[in-house]
Amino acid sequence: MPNDRLEETMMFRVKTEDDVRAQDVLVHVYEALKEKGYNPINQMVGYLLSGDPAYITSHKNARSLIRKLERDELLEELLRKYLGK
Incomplete structure (x- = not known):
């Protein structure tokens, strides 16, 4: 019946200019850290385990960029790539 769909919970997400992909963030932060020696x-493991942004350089805005995503989102991306999912 058409009214059955009215009972389902629907997901709605608005994309903004600030939406960033976890993969892009990880690559950008990696490169910024490497450039700084x-x-x-x-450094990234330290950040992911502790949540302390001091592990990430502010060079190339890496610290601000990595904080736009939750740590669990970053971990999910790493697992997806590692496991090929």
Whole structure:
């Protein structure tokens, strides 16, 4: 019946200019950390585990960019890529 759909919960999300892809953020932050002479993997792991933005350089606006996403979104992206999903 057509009215059955009225009972379902629908998802609605408005895209904004600030929407960023987790993959793009991870690559950008990696490159910024590398340019500054840090070990990017160690720094990013430190951030993902602690949530402390001090692990991420402000070079190339990397710290502001990584904070636009929740850490769980970044971890989900890493797992998707690693597991090929």
